[in-house]
Amino acid sequence: MDGSDDDDVPQLSAHTLAALQEFYAEQEQQESTKSGPDYDHFSVGAVEEDWQLSQFWYDNETALCLAKEALEASGENGRIACVSAPSIYQKLKGLAGDDTSICLLEYDRRFSVYGDDFIFYDYNNPLDLPDRLQPHSCDIVLADPPYLSEECLTKTAETIRYLTKGKILLCTGAVMEDLVTKILGLKVCKFIPRHTRSLANEFRCYSNYETGLDS
Incomplete structure (x- = not known):
């Protein structure tokens, strides 16, 4: 097969990549909050208002x-x-x-x-x-x-x-x-x-x- 395998890998746009990084940062922050002494398993704050x-x-x-x-x-x-x-x-x-x-x-x-x-x-x-x-x-x-x-x-x-x-x-x-x-x-x-x-x-x-x- 001609060409590099990398050519077949989808590339993320700069906007999508930034959004993904923001998501992971939020997830990391939530996990750190859960481990803290004030975390409440039943906190509605974990569910955003719709x-x-x-x-x-x-x-x-x-x-x-x-x-x-x-x-x-x-x-x-x-x-x-x-x-x-x-x-x-x-x-x-x-x-x-x-x-x-x-x-x-x-x-x-x-x-x-x-x-x-x-x-x-x-x-x-x-x-x-x-x-x-x-x-x-x-x-x-x-x-x-x-x-x-x-x-x-x-x-x-x-x-x-x-x-x-x-x-x-x-x-x-x-x-x-x-x-x-x-x-x-x-x-x-x-x-x-x-x-x-x-x-x-x-x-x-x-x-x-x-x-x-x-x-």
């Missing part, structure tokens, strides 16, 4: 406050369902003891890294749930519907009513207050949830029980 999926992570203070409220409300040997709220799930895993059961219902399959806690969930099919999620099996359901629409809230509400024994904690836009009251009978709490990024829509928490979020 705005096309309407993902917006809560800031640390908000996620921690809501997780503590859910734990308090669930009681001893409690069972908690987080519906479309991975940043709160992450905090719950850091706070809860072995006697507390927590599951994450989420559309984004990247969160399957959470193992058996992860349950694929599409609000368009609100009752398409695994058999292990029995009706009224959760002491509290904490939900954050991904879209500020009546359709999304109505369908997510079907899931919430199916799962909860009674207690509901919901986070959504302030513009949804009338619909939240109409569909789920929840009342707005004083606590104002905040996100890591500024959002145009003001958010609120809603519940159907006396919470610690009104002090």
Whole structure:
């Protein structure tokens, strides 16, 4: 065969090579972070927000406050369902003891890294749930519907009513207050949830029980 074998090897453009080097640098940085004392295996920070999926992570203070409220409300040997709220799930895993059961219902399959806690969930099919999620099996359901629409809230509400024994904690836009009251009978709490990024829509928490979020 005439010519050098090198002629058949694809050559990367300068732009592609630079992007590849940047990728490897980021991977190396992540690996070094994982080995540090403050690395949290359940950190949502390892998964970037996907705005096309309407993902917006809560800031640390908000996620921690809501997780503590859910734990308090669930009681001893409690069972908690987080519906479309991975940043709160992450905090719950850091706070809860072995006697507390927590599951994450989420559309984004990247969160399957959470193992058996992860349950694929599409609000368009609100009752398409695994058999292990029995009706009224959760002491509290904490939900954050991904879209500020009546359709999304109505369908997510079907899931919430199916799962909860009674207690509901919901986070959504302030513009949804009338619909939240109409569909789920929840009342707005004083606590104002905040996100890591500024959002145009003001958010609120809603519940159907006396919470610690009104002090």
